[in-house]
Amino acid sequence: MRFEANDGWERVPTELAHRDVAGVDVAANDDVYLLTRDRNGVLVLDRDGNVRASWGDGIFSTPHGLTIAPDGTVYCVDCGDHTVRRFTPEGELLQTLGTPGEPTDTGYAPGPGAVVHNVETVRRAAGPFNGCTNLAVAPTGELYVADGYGNCRIHRFTADGELVGSWGAVGIGPGEFHLPHGICATADGRILVGDRENDRIQVFDLDGRHITTWTDVQRPTDLAVDREGLVYVSELWRPRGNASFTRGTAAVDLPGRVSVFDPDGTVVARWGASTVMRDGLGNFIAPHGIAVDSQGSVYVGEVTGTFGVKAGRVPDSMAGHQLQKFTRAG
Numbered sequence: 001m002r003f004e005a006n007d008g009w010e011r012v013p014t015e016l017a018h019r020d021v022a023g024v025d026v027a028a029n030d031d032v033y034l035l036t037r038d039r040n041g042v043l044v045l046d047r048d049g050n051v052r053a054s055w056g057d058g059i060f061s062t063p064h065g066l067t068i069a070p071d072g073t074v075y076c077v078d079c080g081d082h083t084v085r086r087f088t089p090e091g092e093l094l095q096t097l098g099t100p101g102e103p104t105d106t107g108y109a110p111g112p113g114a115v116v117h118n119v120e121t122v123r124r125a126a127g128p129f130n131g132c133t134n135l136a137v138a139p140t141g142e143l144y145v146a147d148g149y150g151n152c153r154i155h156r157f158t159a160d161g162e163l164v165g166s167w168g169a170v171g172i173g174p175g176e177f178h179l180p181h182g183i184c185a186t187a188d189g190r191i192l193v194g195d196r197e198n199d200r201i202q203v204f205d206l207d208g209r210h211i212t213t214w215t216d217v218q219r220p221t222d223l224a225v226d227r228e229g230l231v232y233v234s235e236l237w238r239p240r241g242n243a244s245f246t247r248g249t250a251a252v253d254l255p256g257r258v259s260v261f262d263p264d265g266t267v268v269a270r271w272g273a274s275t276v277m278r279d280g281l282g283n284f285i286a287p288h289g290i291a292v293d294s295q296g297s298v299y300v301g302e303v304t305g306t307f308g309v310k311a312g313r314v315p316d317s318m319a320g321h322q323l324q325k326f327t328r329a330g
Contacts, residue, residue, distance in 0.1 A: 003327065003328055003329060005282040005325070007281055011045075018322070019038045020288070021288070022066075023066030023134075024300070024301040024323070026292065026294075027089065028072065030046075030293045032293070034323065041054075041056020041063060042066070042074070042087075053091070056091060060080070061101075063080075064078060065146075066289070069137045075135045079131045082102065082129040083096050083098040083099070084097040097157065104129065106122050106125065106150055106151050108131070108150035119149065119150075123170070127153075127163070128153075130150030132148070133179075136191065139187060146182065146193060147166075154183070154204075154208065175208070177193070179197040180193050180195055181220065181221050181222070182196070186229065187225070187229065190206075195220070196219050199217060200213050200217060201214040201233070221290075222290045232290050233290065234258055234289065237255050237284070255273050255275055256285060256287045272284040281324070284300065285307070285308045285318060286304050286306070286308050288307075296328035297327050302321060304318060304322055305322075
């Protein structure tokens, strides 16, 4: 499999210019929805990169993940105010899961002094939400929410938003997490969770029973499944000297990349991962969201401003490296 980057695909006018693209998904008509960390919140683009609509001004605190259900419903996960919001495709707010600004009690206390990551301060699992990250819609219509920055759980809801149950604990064993960050559901009824700071993808059935673990992955941030059952994963840069809960301290720089897995977890394609021209076409700084359209094109959103510029990892001149489209070429 090969993918080619589309130079200059996004055509957003100056008045709608945005910062980080935290989340991305594709509707049934191949419109591309972006969840941005800027005043507009959600931007809707057509397949050619032209803006169709924008909405969400003033709603979000720290927008993190966006998922479109088969019926067109748009779910936006906000890790800053600990909520999941459900919208119509046009941006009408229908429902809010969680209480804005009120995280559940897990003992989470971020601050200086973390050895690996702030998630090491999570002391216990709790209910929804504390720093929720992403959402998946199962074939049953049920919702599965990864609750990762201040918690260590996957929460299962009915399609109407009623909590069914939760699973997960702090740790590195099966069913345990250090920052469950990305999540997707497959057509055959599996829930795949990007266990970011454990450098792995855990695979569960719909009831939360652990099936297997994929380990050929680096800080998985988001996951998407195409019509063939292939799984696309965005993987975050691990700078040299940065530690992992499962792999120790990185002796070399491990740049961001995208990997494609077959349904059994074997890598069939991989690109990015270059330390040369991190903001170059086809390369990545901070891949954070990923989606696939009906034609097999891949969209990758990046949080370059938050992870790169603000943290001093890259210069401000690279801040515009936020979104890329890749066309399947073979």
